[in-house]
Amino acid sequence: MDISFFSRGIKLSRRVKPGKIERIPPPGRVVLPLQQGSGPPAEPSIEIGEAVKVGQTIARGASNSGADLHASISGEVTAIEDLHFPNGTTVKALVIEGDGKDTWVEPDRDDKPLIASPGELLERIRCGGVIREGSDTKSLAEVIGEAMSPRGYLSPTGSAVAKPVRHIAVRFSDQDPHLDALAALTATIGDETAELDLGVKVLATITGAEQIHFVLDNKQEAPGVDKLADDNDYSVLHVDAANYPCLSSPMVARAVSGKEPDTAFKRVHENGILVLDVNTVLETALAARDRRPVISRLITVGSLAGAGVFEARLGTPLADIASAAGQKEKIGKVVLGGPMKGLAHHTLDFPLTKEISGITLFAQDQVTMAVNDPCVGCGLCAMVCPIRLTPGMLSRYCEFSSWDLAQEAHLFSCIECGCCAYVCPAGRSMVQFMVQGKSELLSTRRSES
Numbered sequence: 001m002d003i004s005f006f007s008r009g010i011k012l013s014r015r016v017k018p019g020k021i022e023r024i025p026p027p028g029r030v031v032l033p034l035q036q037g038s039g040p041p042a043e044p045s046i047e048i049g050e051a052v053k054v055g056q057t058i059a060r061g062a063s064n065s066g067a068d069l070h071a072s073i074s075g076e077v078t079a080i081e082d083l084h085f086p087n088g089t090t091v092k093a094l095v096i097e098g099d100g101k102d103t104w105v106e107p108d109r110d111d112k113p114l115i116a117s118p119g120e121l122l123e124r125i126r127c128g129g130v131i132r133e134g135s136d137t138k139s140l141a142e143v144i145g146e147a148m149s150p151r152g153y154l155s156p157t158g159s160a161v162a163k164p165v166r167h168i169a170v171r172f173s174d175q176d177p178h179l180d181a182l183a184a185l186t187a188t189i190g191d192e193t194a195e196l197d198l199g200v201k202v203l204a205t206i207t208g209a210e211q212i213h214f215v216l217d218n219k220q221e222a223p224g225v226d227k228l229a230d231d232n233d234y235s236v237l238h239v240d241a242a243n244y245p246c247l248s249s250p251m252v253a254r255a256v257s258g259k260e261p262d263t264a265f266k267r268v269h270e271n272g273i274l275v276l277d278v279n280t281v282l283e284t285a286l287a288a289r290d291r292r293p294v295i296s297r298l299i300t301v302g303s304l305a306g307a308g309v310f311e312a313r314l315g316t317p318l319a320d321i322a323s324a325a326g327q328k329e330k331i332g333k334v335v336l337g338g339p340m341k342g343l344a345h346h347t348l349d350f351p352l353t354k355e356i357s358g359i360t361l362f363a364q365d366q367v368t369m370a371v372n373d374p375c376v377g378c379g380l381c382a383m384v385c386p387i388r389l390t391p392g393m394l395s396r397y398c399e400f401s402s403w404d405l406a407q408e409a410h411l412f413s414c415i416e417c418g419c420c421a422y423v424c425p426a427g428r429s430m431v432q433f434m435v436q437g438k439s440e441l442l443s444t445r446r447s448e449s
């Protein structure tokens with residue numbers, strides 16, 4: 001099925017054919033933050049001085065649904081140190097000095113994982129450290145638990161209202177047109193779709209989802225994926241991925257359900273739709289069948305000179321990855337993620353985490369400062385906002401601390417896509433205003449409760 005469901009947003013060029021994935025050798029030392037997503041940090045389960053193998057659990061998820069963390073190289077745990085995140089927070093991180101042997105834990109394969117109960121499969125995903133990627137990175141077990149849990153209200157008959165997951169949508173291309181990792185991964189799948197098939201079936205078993213949708217860029221060629229969909233009666237949605245942000249979760253949910261998504265607090269799953277990236281589905285299959293945990297990440301390294309996709313062990317210094325990508329010039333600005341939704345950082349002295357799907361590098365002379373002139377009310381931002389908000393007004397409310405007015409104007413429905421900032425002739429830091437407004441309102445709520 002070819003569909004044209006998307007209006008607004010902006011057109012951005014996208015590489016037609018992503019390159020091959022290059023594997024970066026395991027580094028001699030890794031730094032693994034105990035927090036790898038938006039949930040609370042995991043609890044270390046090893047002692048300093050202990051020897052570890054690749055894939056060994058080194059920290060347990062902080063709750064029943066928090067993802068575990070695993071050693072990404074073999075060696076010795078030498079320290080627990082503070083690591084400063086780009087968002088200003090500080091998190092404890094485990095340091096492993098490698099022994100150069102890359103010794104793995106013994107495999108524990110289950111050839112018939114679909115016989116296991118949904119609860120057991122969910123626990124394998126949690127133990128495997130699988131997280132849902134994207135703008136709200138968190139433990140996949142937690143995401144599924146939230147999507148399936150009863151709402152906080154009762155039906156007219158007095159029973160708790162549950163909103164089951166009815167659809168699972170699998171995304172085969174990155175949301176940000178400048179990132180290529182998912183397209184490069186999809187290109188490697190070819191006809192070997194057994195793991196994709198298993199991952200989808202594990203997720204359907206856990207959630208009870210009745211309909212599966214594969215969402216591909218209309219320029220992507222993936223005959224194996226098409227065949228798998230055909231064989232299983234899954235639907236295939238082709239989108240113009242250059243039309244940003246049509247691959248964001250709310251837009252995919254709108255395409256799948258035909259309904260306006262509830263984007264407030266990123267509650268897309270309230271519509272009964274779980275949108276996941278293809279690598280998350282493959283990691284789910286490996287966790288369920290082989291009990292193989294997540295120890296590496298695919299990462300797009302982009303600069304204005306070009307882009308490449310790499311697979312690197314978690315905890316690898318980003319500077320090593322940039323240098324493997326051929327980056328030689330002095331870097332003026334680092335963006336963790338793609339240029340549209342990434343988070344600016346001042347240094348490459350930071351380890352690869354599960355949250356990082358790309359780094360975008362700018363030379364000093366490519367860095368521009370935000371102008372932040374007053375809003376002239378031109379309305380361009382409202383023309384491109386995919387959620388149909390009035391970004392100009394929202395930015396003014398947040399600029400002048402009118403938090404209640406911002407909330408009334410649906411600030412929490414903003415998906416922080418950056419389309420408004422991209423077109424604003426006044427060079428206003430639109431997303432920063434929205435993020436600040438949300439933080440102020442949330443902290444006020446917390447202090448009042």
Ligand code: SF4
Binds near residue numbers: 388391394417418431
């Ligand atoms: S207001 Fe939010 S959702 Fe709308 S364009 Fe701006 S960043 Fe995107």
Ligand code: SF4
Binds near residue numbers: 376377378379420
């Ligand atoms: S595009 Fe910029 S200047 Fe124009 S209305 Fe929006 S915020 Fe104001």
